[in-house]
Amino acid sequence: MQRSLTSSTPSPADPAILQGRVDQTWHLWHTSEHNRTEVGALLPDLIRDAETAVRALDGEQRRAALVALSDVYRLTGQATAYVAPAEMAWVVADRALSAAQAADQPAAKAAAAWNLGNILRETSYPEDALRVVTEAADLIRPHLDGAPDDWRGIYGALQLHAAVTVAREGRDGDAWRYWDRGDQVAKNLPANYVHPCTVFGRANVDFHAVSVATDLQRAQKALGLAADLDPDTMPSRERRARLWVEVARGHLQRGDTTAALHVMQMAHRIGAETVAYTPSARTVAAELWRGAPRSMRQEAGRLAEMVGVSTG
Secondary structure (H helix, E strand, O other), rough: OOOOOOOOOOOOOOOOHHHHHHHHHHHHHHOOHHHHHHHHHHHHHHHHHHHHOOOOOHHHHHHHHHHHHHHHHHHHHHHOOOOOOOHHHHHHHHHEEEEEEEOHHHHHHHHHHHHHHHHHOOOOOOOEEEEEEHHHHHHHHHHHHOOOOOHHHHHHHHHHHHHHHHHHOOOOOHHHHHHHHHHHHHHHHHHHHHOOOOOOHHHHHHHHHHHHHOOOOOHHHHHHHHHOOOOHOOOHHHHHHHHHHHHHHHHHOOOHHHHHHHHHHHHHHHHHHHHHHHHHHHHHHHHHHOOOHHHHHHHHHHHHHHOOOOOO
């Protein structure tokens, strides 16, 4: 994005309209097969307009613009994850948190912490990731009575984040304890509730159970949980694609290459860019290419090439 250094400043966007544009872009992120490409095309204007609004407005309008700006930076982090240099992820996460803190709104701070936790976990700082999300949960918890559903939704998402974080460390009891907390939040929200950014809700809680079991190397449990799911209850194409990646991981843990290849092909059809840019999906594609029997070699090679894994 090219920034202007001239003194002329466009009229600031109305914060409510700006937030509506951000929400629509989050919806596109979750529903597009090519979410990084399509969302990435919209981000420069969103960033520019949100930053302009924050500079030009004051009082409650400025606070609302800061919430929208934090949202935009979080979305930027999602769209550039695993594509841009890691340094950019840290900058974007820091800006999202700074904007949320300036807005002084608990839900915005919690959402920014959820985003920062993702980056910490994916850059091999699991203890810091867990600390960030649990502190954020402690921060927003006193405000939940009578709060909007989305405040409770981000609280539930923090619990699921913690569950996956400790599952990857092999902490079975802690993982299911955090998952249970997220499950309880979902039970107290409307049955069809879905958080606009994290897609926290009934379906996402159930999807996370598969992820937790897979990360704990409980393949049979993970596959059993997945078999009981209706993926179409999840409105996010991106999240459905990642579910099938988790199922593929479970099949690989059991040595079932045929099933793993089949569900990875499904994942790619659902969300091509999600699979191409998610490290766990690329790892599965690489393992399938290396370990596929001769009868499946061509199919495994085709998948690897579509995902961008070298077959040379």
